[in-house]
Amino acid sequence: MGDNPPxxxxxxxxxxxxxxxxxxxxxxxxxxxxSQEPSFGGGxxxxxxxxxxxxTGFRSLSRAAGAMVLVIIVAIAVFLISKAVPALxxxxxxxxxxxxxxxxxxxxxxxxxxxxxxxxLSSVIALIVAVPIALGIALFLSHYAPRQLxxxxxxxxxxxxxxxxxxxxxxxxxxxLGPVRxxxxxxxxxxxxxxxxxxxxxxxxxxxLGSLVLAIMVLPIITSLSREVFQQTPxxxxxxxxALGATKWEMIRTAVxxxxxxxxxxxxxxxLGRALGxxxxxxLTLGTVFTISFNxxxxxxxxxxxxxxxxxxxxxxxxxxxxxxxxLVLFAITLVVNMAxxxxxxxxxxxxDSAA
Amino acid sequence: xxxxxxxxxxxxxxxxxxxxxxLPIAVNIAVAVVALGLSVAVVLGTGIGNWVLVVxxxxxxxxxxxxxxxxxxxxxxxxxxRTWKALIYAACVLAILPLASVVWTLVSKGVSRxxxxxxGTSMNNIGARDPNGGAYHAIIGTLEQVGIATLxxxxxxxxxxxxxxxxxxxxxxxxxRFFVDVMTGIPSIxxxxxxxxxxxxxxxxxxxxxxxxxxxxAASLALTVLMLPTIVxxxxxxxxxxxxxxxxxxxxxxxxxxxxxxxxxxPTALPGIVTGIMLAVARAAGETAPVLLVAGGAAAINFDPFxxxxxxxxxxxxxxxxxxxxxxxxxxxxxxxTLVAIVLILTIAAKLLARRNSLSR
Numbered sequence: 001m002g003d004n005p006p007x008x009x010x011x012x013x014x015x016x017x018x019x020x021x022x023x024x025x026x027x028x029x030x031x032x033x034x035s036q037e038p039s040f041g042g043g044x045x046x047x048x049x050x051x052x053x054x055x056t057g058f059r060s061l062s063r064a065a066g067a068m069v070l071v072i073i074v075a076i077a078v079f080l081i082s083k084a085v086p087a088l089x090x091x092x093x094x095x096x097x098x099x100x101x102x103x104x105x106x107x108x109x110x111x112x113x114x115x116x117x118x119x120x121l122s123s124v125i126a127l128i129v130a131v132p133i134a135l136g137i138a139l140f141l142s143h144y145a146p147r148q149l150x151x152x153x154x155x156x157x158x159x160x161x162x163x164x165x166x167x168x169x170x171x172x173x174x175x176x177l178g179p180v181r182x183x184x185x186x187x188x189x190x191x192x193x194x195x196x197x198x199x200x201x202x203x204x205x206x207x208x209l210g211s212l213v214l215a216i217m218v219l220p221i222i223t224s225l226s227r228e229v230f231q232q233t234p235x236x237x238x239x240x241x242x243a244l245g246a247t248k249w250e251m252i253r254t255a256v257x258x259x260x261x262x263x264x265x266x267x268x269x270x271x272l273g274r275a276l277g278x279x280x281x282x283x284l285t286l287g288t289v290f291t292i293s294f295n296x297x298x299x300x301x302x303x304x305x306x307x308x309x310x311x312x313x314x315x316x317x318x319x320x321x322x323x324x325x326x327x328l329v330l331f332a333i334t335l336v337v338n339m340a341x342x343x344x345x346x347x348x349x350x351x352x353d354s355a356a
Numbered sequence: 357x358x359x360x361x362x363x364x365x366x367x368x369x370x371x372x373x374x375x376x377x378x379l380p381i382a383v384n385i386a387v388a389v390v391a392l393g394l395s396v397a398v399v400l401g402t403g404i405g406n407w408v409l410v411v412x413x414x415x416x417x418x419x420x421x422x423x424x425x426x427x428x429x430x431x432x433x434x435x436x437x438r439t440w441k442a443l444i445y446a447a448c449v450l451a452i453l454p455l456a457s458v459v460w461t462l463v464s465k466g467v468s469r470x471x472x473x474x475x476g477t478s479m480n481n482i483g484a485r486d487p488n489g490g491a492y493h494a495i496i497g498t499l500e501q502v503g504i505a506t507l508x509x510x511x512x513x514x515x516x517x518x519x520x521x522x523x524x525x526x527x528x529x530x531x532x533r534f535f536v537d538v539m540t541g542i543p544s545i546x547x548x549x550x551x552x553x554x555x556x557x558x559x560x561x562x563x564x565x566x567x568x569x570x571x572x573x574a575a576s577l578a579l580t581v582l583m584l585p586t587i588v589x590x591x592x593x594x595x596x597x598x599x600x601x602x603x604x605x606x607x608x609x610x611x612x613x614x615x616x617x618x619x620x621x622x623p624t625a626l627p628g629i630v631t632g633i634m635l636a637v638a639r640a641a642g643e644t645a646p647v648l649l650v651a652g653g654a655a656a657i658n659f660d661p662f663x664x665x666x667x668x669x670x671x672x673x674x675x676x677x678x679x680x681x682x683x684x685x686x687x688x689x690x691x692x693x694t695l696v697a698i699v700l701i702l703t704i705a706a707k708l709l710a711r712r713n714s715l716s717r
Contacts, residue, residue, distance in 0.1 A: 007713045058614035059523055066514030066532045068523060069588065071580060074534055076546065079553040136447025155707065160477035162635070162703045166640025166673045167692045173677065174465075174685065186405060216454050223451075270541060277543020279645040280674055301703055305545045309645055309674075312571060320552070327549040331542070338541035342534060 007312070080328040087321025094326065100290050101307065103322035104315060110322045112329050114290045119303040119330070122207050122282065123275035124215035125296065130267055133215075134222035141223075142230040143252060154227065161220035169284035170214035173205075175302050177285075178210045184297035199298040205287040207301035215279050218271040225270065229263030230256055269341030273334050279305035304330045379438070387425055394608045415446065419622075466693025469686045473622035479655040479672075484681040491691045493657040494672035498698075501572050501668055502641050505579035510633055512580075513587030520588070521595040522617055536592075539585040544578075548646030551578040556650050570652035572661030575668065578646035590632025594625040603633045621637070627709055633708035636712045644670040669695045689715040 073225055088095055090108050098111025137157070141150045181204035187197040235255045241251040282303050288310060289300035308323045395414035397407050419439055426435035474490040482489035520533055551574050560569045598621050606616040622629070647653070652665035653675055667675075669691055676688035 053612075055612050055614050058617070062519035062523055063513050064513045066519035066529070068512055069516060069532055069536050069539060069584065072584070073539060075554065076542070076550040076581075077551055079558070080546075083553040083557065087476055102598070124607050133451050135446045137451055140444050144441065157472065159700060159703055162638050162642070162699055163458070163693075164642045164644070164670055164695055164699060166670050166677075167462065168458065170673060170677050170688060173459055174689075175457065175461050176454070183408075187407075201372040216458075219451055238492045241632055249440040250433065250436040252440075273543075277541075277545060279543070279545045280670075284674070284677055295590070299434055305543060305645070307550070308545055309648060312649060318558075324549050324553055327546050331546045334541055334543055334546070335538065338538045341541075342537045345537075346534070 023088050042091045042262075066101050077328075077330065080324055080331060080333075081323050084328050085327035086317050090323055091322070092317050099292060101311070101322075103319040106320060107253075108318050109321065110277065112326055114292050115304045115326060116329060116333075118207070118286070119276055119305070121294075122211045122286075122301060122303055123272055125207065126218060126275050127272055128270065129212065130215035130219045130245050130271065132220060132272075134219050135226060135264065137219075137223045138227040138230055139252060139256075143248070143256065154224070156224050157220045157227075161224060164216060165278060166280045168213055168217050169281035170247035172209060172281060172285040172323055176213065177204055177209060180204060180206075180212060184208060187297055195294055196296050200294050202299050203297050205285065207286070207296040207297045210282045210286045210301055210303075211296070214275050214278055217278065217281060218275050221266045221274055222267050222271040225267035226260065229260040233259045251268045262347065266341045266345045269337055270346070273337045274342065276337065277305055277330065277334050278303075279309050282306035283309040290335075375421075379426050380455075383425055383429070384422065384430075387421040388414075388418050391415075391421055392633075405511050409665070419443070442681030444672050460712070462689070462693055462696060465689035466685070467690075469690035470693070474690055476689070478657045480657070482655070484679075487683045488546060489683070489687060490685070491672050491694065493654065494667045494669045494691065496642055496659065497572055497575075497651070497654075497655060497666040498670070498695075499669040500659075500664065501575045501647065501712035502637055502656055504573060504661060505583055505640055506637055507637070508576065509580045509583040509587055513633075513636075514591050514629065516584075516588045517591035517615055518597055518622075520592050522613070522621070532686055536585045536588045540589065542581070542585075544582055544643045545645040545649070547578045547581040550581065551575075551646065551650045569663070570650060570665045571663060572651050572666035574650035574657070575647045575666065576661065576695060578650055579640040579643060582643060583640050583644070584638040586639065587633055590635065591629050594632065595621060597628070598624045615671075627712065631642035631706045631710040634702050634709070637708070638702040641702070642695060642699050647671045648674065669698070 020157070087103065087108070091103075091110060092107050093100075093109045093111055097113050098109065099114040101110045101224055102108065103110040113295075120333050141154050145153065166218040168260070184197075184203035184206065185201075188199065188201070188203065192196040192199075237255040237259065238251055241255040242248075246254060283306040284302065287299035288306070290302060290304050291300060293300065304326050308327060312323060360397055380502050392410075392414045395410050395417055399410045399413055406691065419442060422442060423435050423439045430438075430472045437468075446618065473488055475495070476492055476494035477488060477490040479489045479491075480493075483636075520529055523529075524532065535570070554574070555574045555577055556570060557568050560574070561567060563569075602624060603616055604618055606620045607613070611619070645664075647668045651668065651671070653667045654665035658664050660664050673688050673691045673695060676684045679688075
């Protein structure tokens with residue numbers, strides 16, 4: 001007897017005919033030869049490939065489901081444009097530069113300028129407040145806190161990301177308004193020489209309140225994304241920095257930060273996208289005034305999304321079209337922000353599968 | 357003579373020299389006390405603010421004092437390290453304060469109307485002077501809308517993820533993948549406007565004698581648009597974690613690819629997929645804006661999602677928040693508490709399920 005010759009060397013029959021059709025690993029990127037390839041070998045033992053098999057059906061079904069995403073994105077653009085164009089042509093003012101919003105009049109007059117300004121201003125202030133704090137918490141969770149504390153705290157942060165925005169809006173209006181009003185009065189008393197904090201009041205339902213509520217809302221999102229990025233820092237890099245005598249902060253600055261920077265930028269952009277599109281929290285907290293003003297503590301402020309929620313109830317056909325047009329602008333802005341964020345993530349392949 | 361010896365020349369290698377000097381904890385506390393005292397004296401003495409400003413000024417003074425003291429004792433680099441550490445801890449405390457306030461307000465204000473009447477009645481015929489009224493209709497609406505949305509989004513999302521993981525190759529799959537990610541960031545109000553333009557204004561008149569009509573189903577469609585990318589993304593991640601030997605084993609037994617996916621890959625990844633779906637459902641249940649735009653909101657109970665206005669819990673909160681009645685805030689807070697309870701139960705259940713999942717990174 002002795003050695004058995006490896007049977008597979010001369011068993012051509014079942015080899016490529018079977019594996020060519022099926023064998024490929026999910027993530028490894030072995031190119032699939034596809035089902036179009038005629039099955040060869042196997043003689044009469046293997047069944048010939050049917051023209052319409054379950055395989056083809058399932059494959060095209062899943063392909064259609066994947067394509068559905070593209071269809072929806074295109075459909076959003078198409079339908080929003082189709083409803084916005086009649087309203088825009090009825091507009092008697094310049095849509096991009098006019099500041100007021102009277103689309104329901106006999107002579108519709110409306111423009112996006114004040115709304116777009118308010119949207120961007122409130123989101124930017126929210127990010128200025130939220131990003132340093134979020135990065136601080138993310139570093140705390142990933143590098144400072146003991147494990148027993150970091151795990152439950154991270155869990156709580158994830159839970160907070162799930163709290164509906166209407167709850168934050170309600171809290172901002174009923175509870176947070178008081179402290180912010182006091183703070184605004186104080187700012188106005190001592191810093192009214194800075195244009196941001198000028199004005200004669202009334203204070204409270206201002207861009208400041210809206211931005212702070214927004215900041216509290218995007219905080220969990222930015223925190224959990226950047227924590228994940230920081231945790232992925234190669235342990236080697238950290239240990240090398242420490243071994244060279246770096247303090248903990250120097251280690252973070254030289255090993256963690258350069259590695260995590262693209263991920264953090266992407267997290268911030270995603271937070272910005274969330275803040276730009278936030279509707280109900282701003283509808284409940286902003287003062288709803290159509291002006292362009294850098295004063296952030298006086299009653300006022302408005303945003304595209306909040307305006308849609310506030311004025312949708314009394315809108316007629318043109319009014320609805322006008323709101324859809326403003327939504328189209330919002331869609332375009334968020335699309336650009338999100339695509340930029342995703343492009344950054346995609347450049348660093350390491351983050352592709354983690355930063356959701 | 358080696359480099360090490362040259363460097364070490366003139367330094368007596370005793371433990372005192374090798375170990376750097378540390379700032380004693382007593383000095384740390386002393387700096388804090390002095391900062392607080394100074395801050396109280398300055399702020400309250402000049403009368404420029406209340407205790408909040410005292411705390412803020414004390415914090416800044418403490419950081420400066422700590423930096424100065426640590427620089428003297430430990431050197432500049434260690435001092436910087438200490439200051440940043442203090443700042444990071446401060447960021448944590450600063451963030452926890454408002455979040456704790458949200459939770460506390462939610463519970464303390466929410467329990468006031470937590471009774472059978474709230475869960476058993478609708479807002480039909482409830483005027484501004486009636487203290488009763490409940491969210492029964494809104495709960496029905498939320499359950500129906502989210503349920504239908506889940507029924508539509510789950511098959512679509514799971515199939516899409518299967519395409520991306522098992523079949524998708526080349527440029528088309530990459531494009532789909534990119535736009536799934538981009539779609540995750542679409543604001544909910546834009547999804548609402550899309551369904552408003554598409555379903556309510558264009559399609560629904562066909563079924564309703566030419567009149568556009570709000571319905572709970574339209575809200576489900578909008579929620580589907582919002583849930584779809586989340587489900588695709590989480591399912592995709594889970595499918596990628598299924599070990600390829602499982603697939604290869606099935607192929608080796610002659611099982612066709614579709615059957616391998618349905619009978620081997622999906623069951624293996626099921627707990628993770630369910631986790632992702634539950635998170636998406638939790639997010640959809642909290643959405644207000646799309647429901648406001650396409651379901652219209654209603655005061656009465658409406659079991660039919662395909663005809664007539666419907667409300668939802670989130671929309672109920674928003675509408676009660678805008679109501680002038682003195683009884684409205686209590687209803688709003690109780691509804692908010694109910695909504696958060698539903699969302700958090702779903703989220704916690706999903707996370708616990710994820711922990712039991714045998715597939716993990």
